[in-house]
Amino acid sequence: MERAQLSAARHRKHWSLEEAAACLGVDKATLQRWEKGKSTPQAVNLRKLCEMYEMTAWELGLEEVHSVVTQNTTLADQGDDALASFRREDLTLRLLHIVWNWLPNNARYQMLQSLIMLELEDNSMNDEISRRNALRFLALVPIDMLGLSQFSAVFKSSYEDILKYCAAGITACWYLRKGKELVFADQAVSKYIPTLKAIVQAAPERQRKAAADLLAQCFLLKAPLAWNLTTTNGAILYAQQAEAYGVIAGSRLLQVAALRTTAATFCYANQWKQALQAAEKAKYWLELKEKSTPSQPAEEPIPQLVSSYVYAGLATYRAYSGRKEDALYALKKAHKAFFERPTNEQVPIWIDHNIGNLLINDGETCMHLGLYKEAIRSLEQINTQYAQDITISLTGRVNSLIKQVMAEVSRDDKPRDLQWCMDRWMQGINEAKALQSQQHFNEAIQTYTALRAAWPAEKRIKDLREYIVHW
Numbered sequence: 001m002e003r004a005q006l007s008a009a010r011h012r013k014h015w016s017l018e019e020a021a022a023c024l025g026v027d028k029a030t031l032q033r034w035e036k037g038k039s040t041p042q043a044v045n046l047r048k049l050c051e052m053y054e055m056t057a058w059e060l061g062l063e064e065v066h067s068v069v070t071q072n073t074t075l076a077d078q079g080d081d082a083l084a085s086f087r088r089e090d091l092t093l094r095l096l097h098i099v100w101n102w103l104p105n106n107a108r109y110q111m112l113q114s115l116i117m118l119e120l121e122d123n124s125m126n127d128e129i130s131r132r133n134a135l136r137f138l139a140l141v142p143i144d145m146l147g148l149s150q151f152s153a154v155f156k157s158s159y160e161d162i163l164k165y166c167a168a169g170i171t172a173c174w175y176l177r178k179g180k181e182l183v184f185a186d187q188a189v190s191k192y193i194p195t196l197k198a199i200v201q202a203a204p205e206r207q208r209k210a211a212a213d214l215l216a217q218c219f220l221l222k223a224p225l226a227w228n229l230t231t232t233n234g235a236i237l238y239a240q241q242a243e244a245y246g247v248i249a250g251s252r253l254l255q256v257a258a259l260r261t262t263a264a265t266f267c268y269a270n271q272w273k274q275a276l277q278a279a280e281k282a283k284y285w286l287e288l289k290e291k292s293t294p295s296q297p298a299e300e301p302i303p304q305l306v307s308s309y310v311y312a313g314l315a316t317y318r319a320y321s322g323r324k325e326d327a328l329y330a331l332k333k334a335h336k337a338f339f340e341r342p343t344n345e346q347v348p349i350w351i352d353h354n355i356g357n358l359l360i361n362d363g364e365t366c367m368h369l370g371l372y373k374e375a376i377r378s379l380e381q382i383n384t385q386y387a388q389d390i391t392i393s394l395t396g397r398v399n400s401l402i403k404q405v406m407a408e409v410s411r412d413d414k415p416r417d418l419q420w421c422m423d424r425w426m427q428g429i430n431e432a433k434a435l436q437s438q439q440h441f442n443e444a445i446q447t448y449t450a451l452r453a454a455w456p457a458e459k460r461i462k463d464l465r466e467y468i469v470h471w
Contacts, residue, residue, distance in 0.1 A: 005061035007035040009053040024048050025344045029301070042114050042346050092134040094119055096141075099168045104160045107210045109167035110348060116171045117349055132179065138172035139188040141165050150191045153198035159207045162199065163214065166192045170217050174349040177221060178393040180435055186225040189218050200248065212248035216258060219245065220350045223261050228395060228437040232269035239265045253302055256285045257351060260310050263317065268439060276317040282310045304341035308334045309353035312361035319368035331365050334358060356382050356392035360400055363407065372411035379404045394431065398440045401428035402447050409450045418455060425451065426467060433471050441470070 010020045021031040024045065033039040034049075041049060041062070050057055088094070098115050106112075116138075120131070142148045142165040147156045155162070169192060173185040196218065199211035219242035226235035239262035246254030259282035266275035286302060311334035319327035338358050359378045366375035382400040386392050405425045408416055425447060432440035445468060455461045 003035055003037050003061040005059060006049075009055055009060055010035070013053070020052070023052055025342055027301075040108075042111060045344075045346070091119075091130060092137050095134055095138050095168070095172075099138075099141075099164055102164045104158075107163070107206050109163055109210055109214065112164060112167050113171045113349060114346065116168055120175060132176070132181070135172040135175050136181070136184065139169045139176065139185070142169045143188065143191050148191045148195050150194065153195045155195070155198075159199055159203050159211075162195060163207065163210050166196060166214050170214060170221065171349050173221055174352075177225065178391075180394060182225055182228055182395075182435055182437065185221065186229060189221055193218055200245070209249050212245045213251060213254065216242045216245040216249055216251070216254045217348075217350045218242075220254075220257060220261055220352075223265055224352065224395075227265060227268045227439045228435070230438065232265060232439070235265040236262065236269060252285060252288070253306065253348075256282050256302060256306060256310065259285065260313055261352075263313050267313075267317065272317060272320050276314075276321055279310070279314045279317050283314055286310050303345050303347045303351070304337045305345060305347045305353055306351055308338035308341070308358060309351060310334075311337065312353070312358050315365045316361050316368065319365040324369055327365055327369065331362060334361065354391035354393075354396075355385055356396035356400070359385070360396060360403065363400070363403055367403070367407050367410070372407045373413055375407040376404055376411070379407065394435060395437060395440065398428055398431045398435065398437065399443075401425075401431070402440060402443050405447050406450060409447070409454045416454060418458065418460070421451060422460060422464065425464065429467050433469075436471055444468075 010017070013020070015023075017028045017031055021028045024031065025048075026045065030039075034041050046057055046062060049060060049062070053060065086093075095116060098112065098119065102112055120135075142162070146162060146165060147154045148162075148166075170189060173189045176182075176185040176188075193215065196211045196215045200208050200215065203211060219238045223235045223238040223242065226232070226238055239258055242261060243255055243258035246258050259278050263275045263278035263282060266272070266278060286307060311330045315327045315331035315334060318330055335358070338355070359382050363375040363379035366372070366378060379400045382392065382397055386397045401424045405421045405428070408421050425444065428447075429441065429444040432444055448464060448468065451461050451464070
């Protein structure tokens with residue numbers, strides 16, 4: 001249904017679609033979809049609309065999301081007494097407040113996740129320990145409060161309660177995965193899956209699609225956890241299940257993300273042909289131009305960060321296959337999409353791409369093309385960026401350290417630096433063990449073999465064997 005109040009507010013300012021969209025930091029087509037009622041602005045954009053037009057959400061005809069934004073600010077608007085002060089300062093309570101106040105008939109759980117992300121990323125008064133504990137608590141709520149189990153479906157609460165608490169818990173698990181909590185995140189999200197599967201099979205369509213969306217997110221998380229903690233074969237199966245549930249959810253974005261993850265899992269399993277096929281399929285769905293119909297409006301455009309994610313992986317797999325020009329073209333598109341994306345672009349938590357991931361794919365692409373100097377330059381940037389950019393995960397930094405050593409060992413344009421390689425290799429394997437990442441531990445062992453081959457008589461290299469001790 002067309003939102004006449006929203007378009008009228010723009011006309012009162014005597015602004016064109018282009019002018020209003022530029023003020024908001026979105027493209028013209030996005031604003032037009034909001035005005036036509038074909039999509040709904042997320043919380044952060046709703047606030048900008050209200051500020052820009054100097055009107056309330058009710059006056060703009062956006063009452064459908066007004067209550068969602070209000071619930072995220074209720075705590076901050078309360079008085080200055082001791083109770084209100086505690087509520088504002090306790091991150092766990094603020095996160096739970098978002099979930100507790102979620103309307104029962106609102107199945108837009110990705111908006112709920114966006115509100116949690118905003119709270120976490122805007123949070124400045126909590127230290128890292130309290131933040132991590134708040135995330136653990138949120139991840140455990142579906143298990144401890146609703147009784148969800150890894151072994152069977154459990155329905156002690158309504159579908160709505162299960163879905164909203166799982167949506168919040170999945171968000172928390174993604175944040176935990178970006179730190180050192182790989183095992184915790186894996187065990188927690190595994191307990192959501194049986195009950196969500198049962199909802200997909202038995203619930204009405206609206207809840208069935210919402211559960212499928214959350215299941216796809218679960219499996220997108222399980223895939224990288226599997227290649228780090230257990231086996232690459234398990235990771236492949238999880239990524240393929242993510243794609244299947246993305247189809248049920250009717251989300252092209254989830255399908256693209258799942259295919260890109262599938263490509264990565266094949267890569268880690270050294271199945272490069274299958275990796276390239278999955279990446280090319282992800283590119284196809286990314287570039288697919290969908291047309292809207294009266295009964296089915298077109299989806300929101302896929303974020304540019306996702307385009308960068310897809311093309312970065314594609315560059316790596318094309319480079320391995322010897323397609324140099326195609327690889328460099330894809331890498332150029334990955335960088336262009338990443339650095340030219342809007343600064344306020346809204347991207348779900350489960351799009352696992354950042355500057356670190358882009359630089360790793362850049363380095364890998366250069367390595368496969370024999371450009372070892374360029375590979376090291378890209379991978380070394382992650383060391384600098386890691387301390388400054390919270391989006392770079394610890395697993396990404398470990399990955400870069402080990403790959404830097406392999407690139408240095410492989411280069412032939414100048415003498416290889418033994419001490420440089422040893423320092424990075426020791427740091428990489430120690431952090432892989434701290435993470436309990438089987439994948440990076442195995443990669444460190446393979447790199448150690450390359451070190452032995454490069455310096456066969458060097459005692460210091462032989463002495464590095466004492467670091468190869470499994471946790």
